[in-house]
Amino acid sequence: MIADVGAQLGLAYAFVEREVALSKRYWAWEIVWLVYGIVTSLSVAYIALGAPGLSGGSGDPALVSRFVLYLLVGTITWRFLGLIFEQMGETIAWERWEGTIEYTFMAPVPRLTHLLGMCAATLVRAVGFSVAILAAVALFVPVDLSHANVASALVLLATGAVAFIGLAIGSSVFPLLWTEKGLQMAYIVQAVVLLVSGVYYETTILPGWMQALSFISPATYVIRGMRDALLDGADLAAVWPNLWPALLVGAVSIPLGLRAFLWAERYAKRTGRLKRSG
Amino acid sequence: MAVQIREGVRTEKKTAALAASGVCKAFRPARVTPGGTTVRAVDSVSLSVWRGEIYGLLGANGSGKSTLIRLFSTLLTPDAGTVRVFGLDIDRDELAVKRLINRVSVEASFFKKLSAMENLVYAGRLYGVAPEESRPKIVSILRRLGIEDARMTEPLEKLSRGMQQKVAIARAFLSTPMLLLLDEPTTGLDIRSKREVQTFVRDLRDEHDATILLTTHDLDEAARLADRIGILHQGRLVAEGTALELAARHGGGSLEDVFMTLTGRRLDDADASEPERPT
Ligand SMILES: Nc1ncnc2c1ncn2[C@@H]1O[C@H](COP(=O)(O)OP(=O)(O)O)[C@@H](O)[C@H]1O
Ligand SMILES: [Mg+2]
Numbered sequence: 001m002i003a004d005v006g007a008q009l010g011l012a013y014a015f016v017e018r019e020v021a022l023s024k025r026y027w028a029w030e031i032v033w034l035v036y037g038i039v040t041s042l043s044v045a046y047i048a049l050g051a052p053g054l055s056g057g058s059g060d061p062a063l064v065s066r067f068v069l070y071l072l073v074g075t076i077t078w079r080f081l082g083l084i085f086e087q088m089g090e091t092i093a094w095e096r097w098e099g100t101i102e103y104t105f106m107a108p109v110p111r112l113t114h115l116l117g118m119c120a121a122t123l124v125r126a127v128g129f130s131v132a133i134l135a136a137v138a139l140f141v142p143v144d145l146s147h148a149n150v151a152s153a154l155v156l157l158a159t160g161a162v163a164f165i166g167l168a169i170g171s172s173v174f175p176l177l178w179t180e181k182g183l184q185m186a187y188i189v190q191a192v193v194l195l196v197s198g199v200y201y202e203t204t205i206l207p208g209w210m211q212a213l214s215f216i217s218p219a220t221y222v223i224r225g226m227r228d229a230l231l232d233g234a235d236l237a238a239v240w241p242n243l244w245p246a247l248l249v250g251a252v253s254i255p256l257g258l259r260a261f262l263w264a265e266r267y268a269k270r271t272g273r274l275k276r277s278g
Numbered sequence: 279m280a281v282q283i284r285e286g287v288r289t290e291k292k293t294a295a296l297a298a299s300g301v302c303k304a305f306r307p308a309r310v311t312p313g314g315t316t317v318r319a320v321d322s323v324s325l326s327v328w329r330g331e332i333y334g335l336l337g338a339n340g341s342g343k344s345t346l347i348r349l350f351s352t353l354l355t356p357d358a359g360t361v362r363v364f365g366l367d368i369d370r371d372e373l374a375v376k377r378l379i380n381r382v383s384v385e386a387s388f389f390k391k392l393s394a395m396e397n398l399v400y401a402g403r404l405y406g407v408a409p410e411e412s413r414p415k416i417v418s419i420l421r422r423l424g425i426e427d428a429r430m431t432e433p434l435e436k437l438s439r440g441m442q443q444k445v446a447i448a449r450a451f452l453s454t455p456m457l458l459l460l461d462e463p464t465t466g467l468d469i470r471s472k473r474e475v476q477t478f479v480r481d482l483r484d485e486h487d488a489t490i491l492l493t494t495h496d497l498d499e500a501a502r503l504a505d506r507i508g509i510l511h512q513g514r515l516v517a518e519g520t521a522l523e524l525a526a527r528h529g530g531g532s533l534e535d536v537f538m539t540l541t542g543r544r545l546d547d548a549d550a551s552e553p554e555r556p557t
Contacts, residue, residue, distance in 0.1 A: 007406065010403070010406070010408075011403065011404065011406070013403070014400055017399075018396075021392055021400075022389060025391035025392060025433065098390060099385060099386075099387040099388070100387050102348075102353050102387065103449075104404075105353060106351050106353055106376060106379075107376065107401075107404035108377040108404070108405060110373065266355070269353060269355045270354075271305070272303075272305050272345075272354060274353055
């Protein structure tokens, strides 16, 4: 039993090692994503610094610094969740592009182990990127974490990661079903989630039908909870109203995503959609 | 060394490395193509490959060779029929079967930016082979296939097609499969690489108790390597036997004539893509 768990971890590690090696070889692209992430977050922070001048407001420094943090929490949390969504979501699409997909599906690796390995690799990269972005942004704009409850924030982030992994596994299925347009569909889903999750604003300003989507997006709760924790020092009890919906999404989306993946794999093997050339 | 087995002798006490019975696979056309009809890629194929044997599947382009190989390697689910690998059902004992087999496809299929070493260490891990064990093995297989040490750490995309194909064969061999499925392993290689690969395939079987199912649309290759040959035509197995048996049964002459008699076309006609076969 223990030996078996060890063996599965060894198999899962193969994917981590592979993804790290790929990151190294595609280092120029990784730099692009990193710079892109830093610049996006930084320019969002500057919106807050510039807002008082635009609105002719007083520019109360406490309010400005609160707004800076408000936007930064949104943009960096979104980036973190987005990195998870993209990399996990490309589990199939990437390997299809490389041409290795049949070798991965032919290997004696249980699908659960395969996806677990991809999750681990994804988390390593998402955490690394997010920390780097935060550090880089803090060099340029004042980040006031004096009221922050970091523990609550980390719990929320971890929960959000789990929820997004489930959703990403679910959406990685698209390329298995539609070899041509599947990945594009996954990106559209992600874009809509950005719009409705209140990354840069309160969801209450959205039209009713968008708010309905906000209600089902786990990012809405994670970002709202992160703000409570980092701006107002909310403890776990105080963020609970935002924690449990994200937990619920995780608890539902992971088994559901896995089911969908296994079903799609069977479908692809029945219809010849895994790969067809040769 | 060649195990001569007469067709139809199933009562003999030989282990079937692969036993397929009544295997069918059809593909429905994508909805966008109007008037497309269902393609019967594999049509009621039954065949057995005995342990230690090299079985050559000969067929023109589009005759269903790759589809059959994919069905045998769990990448496609048959519409009908059963496939057993060393007695294990390919569907019910999928994971166990996967441990016993490996496959080489026509296109090399690697992470292009990773080196041969990185690709192979990764592939080894997927089969439970730790890097300490796989690294020396990789070096020795690749050397034997004529790849210099310096090339092993270069991104794979920098290697020639022939070298990539050798690396692909090394990858398959790394997991010491009981049953090796080679889908046109030498197609598109220059004559020298082709010979090297063919020699390696022979040696593999002789030295390692491997069973090999190989597809080809090269008559020479089939005759040179295979103990038994099956001819696939439009998804159906139209003949099976040793080269001699096939010739004897179908009016003598060369394998080429046999193929012509059975399928009504010359194999070369479909092989315009092969540069080194003058016609
Ligand atoms: N995944 C697939 N989807 C649809 N049609 C396919 C697929 N794979 C193969 N085919 C069709 O099945 C037939 C047999 O193809 P294949 O097995 O690749 O032949 P071969 O390997 O002998 O050239 C061809 O008509 C091919 O177009
Ligand atoms: Mg083929």
